[in-house]
Amino acid sequence: MPDLLPSLATVLAEDANVADELRGAGIAFGTLVERTGAAVAATQLQLDTSSAATASALASTLVNVIAVRERVFRDDGTLDHVTNHVRPLPLISFIDPVFYQWTSVRLQGEFYAREFAGSSESTSSSSSGGYGLLGAGVSMWLGPGMFHTGSSSSTTTRTAEVSTDVSLGRIRASALLEPRDDVGIPKPNQVIRGxxxxxxxxxxxxxxxxxxxxxxxxxxxxxxxxxxxxxxxxxxxxxxxxxxxxxxxxxxxxxxxxxxxxxxxxxxxxxxxxxxxxxxxxxxxxxxxxxxxxxxx
The missing domain is CATH 2.60.40 (Immunoglobulin-like)
Structure with a gap:
């Protein structure tokens, strides 16, 4: 009689999807932008504070410098002599404090997300059959006998399914710090007599x-x-x-x-x-x- 075995199979997995990972990367990038902005603002505050302190120190420090340089020319246009008028002046009169500012900040992030899902299914079946005959006739000389014949078969089927989702991104950060060109100290005038x-x-x-x-x-x-x-x-x-x-x-x-x-x-x-x-x-x-x-x- 045929003997059939029931099939055994696993439940197929769902398709791979990195959408949740990408949402997490977006949130992380937003946090990076927020913290970078706060860091730039805090750094700029420290730069301004340091520059103001430097300017105050230069303004309160007196040194003997040439405040006015007087050049006297002869009637033929040649230089006769130069007179330097020295007096104590604030150091800021001839040293410009440098004020820095962030002129640009660029961000670019890099992330990599990959999700793998796999499933397999296996189906097996088998069958067998046969018949036999008790010996007679010729078995009278050879003794009792038995004649038997039969058949069997089996089938196995396997199915595999794989799903992969990959996402790649990149984030870079760069910043440019430059002196401010709208802050400066005027230089003393030159006096020319001739x-x-x-x-x-x-x-x-x-x-x-x-x-x-x-x-x-x-x-x-x-x-x-x-x-x-x-x-x-x-x-x-x-x-x-x-x-x-x-x-x-x-x-x-x-x-x-x-x-x-x-x-x-x-x-x-x-x-x-x-x-x-x-x-x-x-x-x-x-x-x-x-x-x-x-x-x-």
């Missing part, structure tokens, strides 16, 4: 060739005087012009009034020339004394 060089724009005149504008001139007065306004005579001034020729209207040295006259000139060679007023930079110097002016004609 001659004065003035450039004064004069008359502008057009030169006509019939009905055609052929050229345009402008006179300039260069005046060289001492600090008290007295004229410096017999001096030669170096004159530079940008893109326009010039000539002396006199000897080329300062006269009894400390003046030199020059003339600037523009020539228009054809009817299509641009005759609109243009800007030119005029520079005069003698030694270390110089002055520049922009003229339009």
């Amino acid at each position: 001659p004065r060089l003035a450039l004064i724009q004069g008359e502008i005149a057009d030169e006509m060739d019939g009905d055609t504008l052929a050229g345009r001139t402008m006179s300039m007065l260069l005046q060289f005087t001492r600090r008290d306004g007295t004229a410096i005579t017999g001096k030669v001034l170096s004159i530079e012009t940008s893109g326009v020729p010039w000539r002396h209207l006199g000897t080329g040295v300062t006269d009894a009034s400390g003046q030199i006259q020059i003339e600037l000139r523009r020539d228009f060679l054809d009817e299509d020339a641009d005759t609109t007023p243009a800007n030119f930079i005029i520079t005069a110097r003698i030694g270390l004394v110089s002055n520049s002016v922009t003229v339009t004609f």
Whole structure:
């Protein structure tokens, strides 16, 4: 008779899912952002407190320094002498305290989540059968006998199921600390005593060739005087012009009034020339004394 065995199987596991792990990673990243912000704020407070203490210490510490440096020039524009006026001044007058600030903070996190689920099912069955016959006839000479025949079979089936879920993320953190450019201490002024060089724009005149504008001139007065306004005579001034020729209207040295006259000139060679007023930079110097002016004609 057939003999059938019942199948044995395990309950299949649910699919793998890392959603809960990802939710936990999001909460952890939010906590990281919160604590980083608090740390940056606390650090900035300490930086400001330290900078304020440094500025107070520099302001209350007196040292002998050069408060004013006086440079005196001769009539020819060369340096005559330098006088340093020393006095006790706060150290903050020439040392700037550095104030720092967080200009940027970047966060990036890295996390790895993996979940594995597996299941297997096994099914087995077997059957067997047979029949027999008691010997007779020929067994009379050979004795009693028995004839038997039979068959058997078995079947086994296995099923496996695997589910895997993986998630990968990354978080990085970087911060930039820089000095603040809106806080500074002004430096003491420099005092320069010496001659004065003035450039004064004069008359502008057009030169006509019939009905055609052929050229345009402008006179300039260069005046060289001492600090008290007295004229410096017999001096030669170096004159530079940008893109326009010039000539002396006199000897080329300062006269009894400390003046030199020059003339600037523009020539228009054809009817299509641009005759609109243009800007030119005029520079005069003698030694270390110089002055520049922009003229339009």
